[in-house]
Amino acid sequence: MGELKDADAVGETGNPVCGDISYIYIKVKEVDGVEIIDDISFQTFGCGAAIATSSMITELAKGMSLDDAMKIKREDVAEALSGLPPQKMHCSNLAADGLHNAIKIYREKREA
Secondary structure (H helix, E strand, O other), rough: OOOOOOEEEEEEOOOOOOOHHHHEEEEEEEEOOOOEEEEEEEEEOOHHHHHHOOOHHHHOOOOOOOHHHHOOOOHHHHHHOOOOHHHHHHHHHHHHHHHHHHHHHHHHHHOO
16 A cells, blocks of 8 residues: 555546545566566555455556456456445446556556
């Protein structure tokens, strides 16, 4: 938890309805030609469910290839937490979208 100094990319997401905002920080390294999430952290300002889903996304994604991490869906996050109440499922979108945004930003930087 917390800002990752020297992150390669930061994905920001927010939910204007509930006011939650999340930042997902990633550090990427190449291993045998594959880009891997070497380190990941988060800062989330919101309810307990938003914080829990952000924490869980870091557990799920650390050590994954960027391609595999892009496949993580909100259902994967909710399942890893043994479920979320229906009114809190949007929090799992916040976490997954933040990770996906960070990866997209990282890739855009690499292509530039």
